Amino acid sequence: xxxxxxxPIYYVNAQPHLGHAYTTIVADTYSRFKRLCGEKVRFQTGxxxxxxxxxxxxxxxxxxxxxxxxxxxxxxxxxWPLLQIEPDHFIRTTDTEHIAVVQSILQKVHDSGDIYFDExxxxxxxxxxxxLTEKELVDGNCPDHQKPxxxxxxxxxxxxxxxxxxSLIDHIKSNPDFITPERYRNEVLSFLSEPLEDLCISRPKxxxxxxxxxxxxxxxxxxxxxxxxxxYLTGIGYPDGPEFTAYWSVAEHLIAKDILxxxxxxxxxxxxxxxxxxxxxxxxxxxxxxxxxxxxxxxxNVVRPKELVMHYGVDTIRYFTLREMSFGLDSSFSSEAIxxxxxxxxxxxxxxxxxxxxAMVRKYRQAKVPKAGESTEGDRQLQAAARAxxxxxxxxxxxxxxxxxxxxxxxxxxxxxxxxxxxxxxxLAKDSSQAARLDTVLYNSLExxxxxxxxxxxxxxxxxxxxxxxxGLATGDERISSLAKGGVWNLLTPGSELQTIDNLFPRLDxxxxxKDAGAAGPKKEEKDAAPVIAGAGAGADLLDxxxxxxxxxxxxxxxxxxxxxxxxxxxxxxxxxPEERTIVAGIAEFYQAEQLIGKQVIIxxxxxxxxxxxxxxxxxxxxxxxxxxxQERLVLSSLSDRVVPGSKVA
Ligand SMILES: [Zn+2]
Numbered sequence: 324x325x326x327x328x329x330x331p332i333y334y335v336n337a338q339p340h341l342g343h344a345y346t347t348i349v350a351d352t353y354s355r356f357k358r359l360c361g362e363k364v365r366f367q368t369g370x371x372x373x374x375x376x377x378x379x380x381x382x383x384x385x386x387x388x389x390x391x392x393x394x395x396x397x398x399x400x401x402x403w404p405l406l407q408i409e410p411d412h413f414i415r416t417t418d419t420e421h422i423a424v425v426q427s428i429l430q431k432v433h434d435s436g437d438i439y440f441d442e443x444x445x446x447x448x449x450x451x452x453x454x455l456t457e458k459e460l461v462d463g464n465c466p467d468h469q470k471p472x473x474x475x476x477x478x479x480x481x482x483x484x485x486x487x488x489x490s491l492i493d494h495i496k497s498n499p500d501f502i503t504p505e506r507y508r509n510e511v512l513s514f515l516s517e518p519l520e521d522l523c524i525s526r527p528k529x530x531x532x533x534x535x536x537x538x539x540x541x542x543x544x545x546x547x548x549x550x551x552x553x554x555y556l557t558g559i560g561y562p563d564g565p566e567f568t569a570y571w572s573v574a575e576h577l578i579a580k581d582i583l584x585x586x587x588x589x590x591x592x593x594x595x596x597x598x599x600x601x602x603x604x605x606x607x608x609x610x611x612x613x614x615x616x617x618x619x620x621x622x623x624n625v626v627r628p629k630e631l632v633m634h635y636g637v638d639t640i641r642y643f644t645l646r647e648m649s650f651g652l653d654s655s656f657s658s659e660a661i662x663x664x665x666x667x668x669x670x671x672x673x674x675x676x677x678x679x680x681x682a683m684v685r686k687y688r689q690a691k692v693p694k695a696g697e698s699t700e701g702d703r704q705l706q707a708a709a710r711a712x713x714x715x716x717x718x719x720x721x722x723x724x725x726x727x728x729x730x731x732x733x734x735x736x737x738x739x740x741x742x743x744x745x746x747x748x749x750x751l752a753k754d755s756s757q758a759a760r761l762d763t764v765l766y767n768s769l770e771x772x773x774x775x776x777x778x779x780x781x782x783x784x785x786x787x788x789x790x791x792x793x794x795g796l797a798t799g800d801e802r803i804s805s806l807a808k809g810g811v812w813n814l815l816t817p818g819s820e821l822q823t824i825d826n827l828f829p830r831l832d833x834x835x836x837x838k839d840a841g842a843a844g845p846k847k848e849e850k851d852a853a854p855v856i857a858g859a860g861a862g863a864d865l866l867d868x869x870x871x872x873x874x875x876x877x878x879x880x881x882x883x884x885x886x887x888x889x890x891x892x893x894x895x896x897x898x899x900x901p902e903e904r905t906i907v908a909g910i911a912e913f914y915q916a917e918q919l920i921g922k923q924v925i926i927x928x929x930x931x932x933x934x935x936x937x938x939x940x941x942x943x944x945x946x947x948x949x950x951x952x953x954q955e956r957l958v959l960s961s962l963s964d965r966v967v968p969g970s971k972v973a
Contacts, residue, residue, distance in 0.1 A: 325364070326357040327570035331578050331586075332369040332414060332554050335395035336376045339402045341611050341618065341626040341656060342579060345644050349608070349725070350577050351408040352645060355781035356720045359806050365570050367558045368403070369414035370396040373534040374547040375452045375526075388533045392417060405632050406641065407784050414558040416535075416550055424557040425550050426538040428597055433539050437483040437596040443523060446472035452530065480525040480543060487592035488519040494591065500604055502587055503723065504651035507580065507607040511587040522589060524549040552590045555602070574602040583607055606723050609653040626656065634658075635831065638783040639665050645725040645782055662831045666903060669828035671882045672736045673775070678885075679743065679917035680768040681793055681821055687752045692769060692795075693762035694817035701745065702767055706812050708738045709774055713810045716778050725782075732778055739771035740920065749918050769794065769815055773802060777809045786827060793824040830883075830897070875929035876972035878962060879906075879944070884916040887936050894919070895938050900928060901969030907940035913957045925960040925972050 330350045333343050347368055354366035372392040381391035392415075400413055414421065432438050445454035450468035463471050492515050495501050495508060502508040525543040526534065534544030555574060559566040578586050591601050610617065613624040631640045643664050648654035684690060698706075712735035719728035743764075751761040773794055780787040780803065791803050794815070802809040879898035887893040892909045894916055906926060927943045934940070945960040 324357075324360070324362040325569060325573050326354065326362050327365045327367075327559065327574045328354050328357075329366075329555050329558075329574065329576050330368040331576075331582060332371040332416065332551055333399055334371045334374075334376070335392050335399070336380045337620075338395065339399050339628055341613070341628065341631070341644075343399070344402070344406060344628040344631070344640075345611060345648070346577055346579060346608065347403060347408050347410075348406060348641050348644055349650075349723075351403075351406075351410070352641070352725065352781045353577075353720075353723070355784065359777070359781055359804065360717070360721075361805060361807055363569075365412070365559065365566065366410050367412045367414060367555070368399075368408075368410045369412075369554060369558070370399050370416070371547065371551045371554075372396065372415055372417045373544075373550055375531050375533070378531070378533045379452070389417075402628050405629060405637065407637050412558050414554050416554060418557075421554060421557045422535050424561060425535050425545060425553050427562075428553060429545065429549070430538045432482070432593075432596045433480075435596070437486065438480050438524065439483065440478065441481050442476055442478050443481075444474065444476045447475045447477075448472040477527065479523050479527070480537065480540070481521040482524045482549065482593070482596070484522045484589065484592045485519045487595045488515060490595055491515065491588065491591055494601060501601075502605045502607065504607065506651065507583055507587070507605075510583065514584070514588070519588070522546075522549075548585045548589055549593070552585065552593060555590075556599070561599075572600060572603065575604040575606060576602055577606045577608070580607050580609055606650070608648070608650050611648070611654055611656045613656050615655055615657075635661055635665065638786040639669060639828070639831075642669065642729070642783055646729045647726070649726050650723045665828060665831045666897075667882075668733060670830045671897065672733060672740065674826070674828040675883050675920060676736055676740050676743075676768075676775075677772055677790060677793065677827055679920070680765070680772055683748050683752075683917060684765050684769065684821055685823075687748070687761060688765060690821045692815050692817050692819045692821070693766050695763045695766035695813070696759045698763070701742070702763065705738065705742050705767055705771070708735055709771065709812060713774065713778070713806070717806060720781070729782065732775065735771070736775065739768065739775075742771070743768055743917070744921050747918065749915050766815065766817070770812060773815055774810070776803045777806065780804065789824050789827060792822055795819050795821050873929075874927060876945075877926055877928045878923055878966050878968060878970045878972060879926045879928075879942075880968040881919045881922045881924065884919040886911060886916055887938060890936050893936055893938075896944065898924075898926065898942075898944075899968040900926060900942075901967070904941040905939060906942045906944055907935040907938050908944045908946075910944070910946060910957055910959065914959070922959065923962055923965060923968070925962075 328350050330346050333339070350366055350368065354364045357364045370392070377392060378388055381388045384391060396415055403410065429438070446457070446460070447454050448465040448468055448470070450470065451465060455465060455472050459466065460472070465472055492512065495512060495515075499508070502511055524546045525537060526546055528542055528544060531544055534547070535550050537543045537545060555576065556567070556571070559570050561567045561571070576586055586605055594601050611626075612618070613626055616624060618625055635643075639661065643661050646664060646668070647656075647660060684692070712731055715731040716728050719725070719731060746764045748761055748764050751757040751764065772790065773796070776787050776790040776794065776796070779790070787803070788798060791798065791800070796803050802814045877900050879900035881896050881898050882903070883897035885895050887895050887907065890911070892911050893907050894911045894914065896906045896908055896919065898904060898906055925945045927945065930943045932939060932941045947958045947960070949956045949958070
């Protein structure tokens, strides 16, 4: 099986932004996923460099168009490695091979009678250097130049697109997957229900010289779309290169919805006129709104990929964009949303599963993979959950439902975390008669980590490589790089050694969130009230109800826990109550970090924040202290049943 996936070639009148990054991350993830499935893959991206907008942009920067396009094209090319995007080919429409192919195609279509010369009358704005449509005018004026356009007649070349209208409708109707998601297919069919006009494909050189010259008339250059779309062919060696033969029949184009019409109508009709079979699929995605507003230069909310990577890290950005956007629909981008995904999904769920599992293997089994013994019903359920996850993941990723694929994976992360909580390896470790059982529980937990490494490789290649290293697996090991060979249970080798790696996903601080939490904290008049823990025992002064009400007691769920370096007593807890906060608790002598995750405890939520061993603590966990025959014990507060984190205790 082979796959050919393309992004649009990006127009170099603007610098790379989040929208470009998303499309290209999707293409890269899809190509890595297909490789994981054992397919031969070719992934192409590039830049579109002709047209009057480019000439204008170059003039603004007082450079020649050539110098300008080189500069911006390089910006795109250099952005992709930052996002761990690895295209097989980067094409530019100013490449000499591309120019030659475009000219040969123009000649061919001209010779076959599908390009003709005609006069065109339209409303031309000299400021915009283009024809405007009636719809674009505001009170009869060009909206950008506040002047009425001139009606001018111009002679141009036209592509007989109308001739292929019915064939295109038939093709779309008989190939339901040709344009997906379905809403875009419907949009195209609805557009095609009206008569299709022929497409003007030339610009006179008197108006524009920065373009590919028509081979049959040197007084004209090609209109940008007739030039740009052909990149999908030239990049794989059309007409007779071996790659063209290998890849064209499986071509899948990936675009944002703003360029649906050129890709769903111009391009297939051009291919029909050229006598080339149509591409296989067109995948269309929606827009990213930044803080619920459309991204635009004038608003100043343009998000740059380079800054994102610097702030949040490449794995987080790749994960966030794929997890957050339902492919095809618009989605919202905000730093709060990124921080919340990072802290909840990556640091808490996945990061903790990885760190506590490997920490226990280090602690109880000298960092060596143990040998699994007999399976219990619970073990078999875990294995069944792994199989179900692999099956769903494969289907969802192949269907471009990346967010659902990741949802499936994270449900499995939850299952694996629950497996640890239920099997209590820390308790098994205390009982030497349970050594074999402990081996099995640890082995199964490690297998979960290996399978997660496998399925996350296309999404977060960097994090997956780190996880693989932690499990002692080499890059390229089939157990983490092939779904067919690695997607089965029981592949880790007993006796092999784990490696120590850095924290996979450090928690991110969200400044804004902290500010909000501060505002919702104790009111000024309450601030100086001494924090009192009621009912501490005989002799405690009686408290009136109003004083009691000053205490904000809440149920908190522990979502992460880790020892604090250089402290024997303190643990750093991350709790949900319902917002996330950090609480330092002096319980390290009585509890191990890994056994606390998932527990619900009672906290004093409005205690003045304090810094303990350099960690900011926001609240206090309630626990009972007892003295049993000289032996001090400390037992955390708990509830007789689980409740929603953040519930008030009164
Ligand atoms: Zn204008």
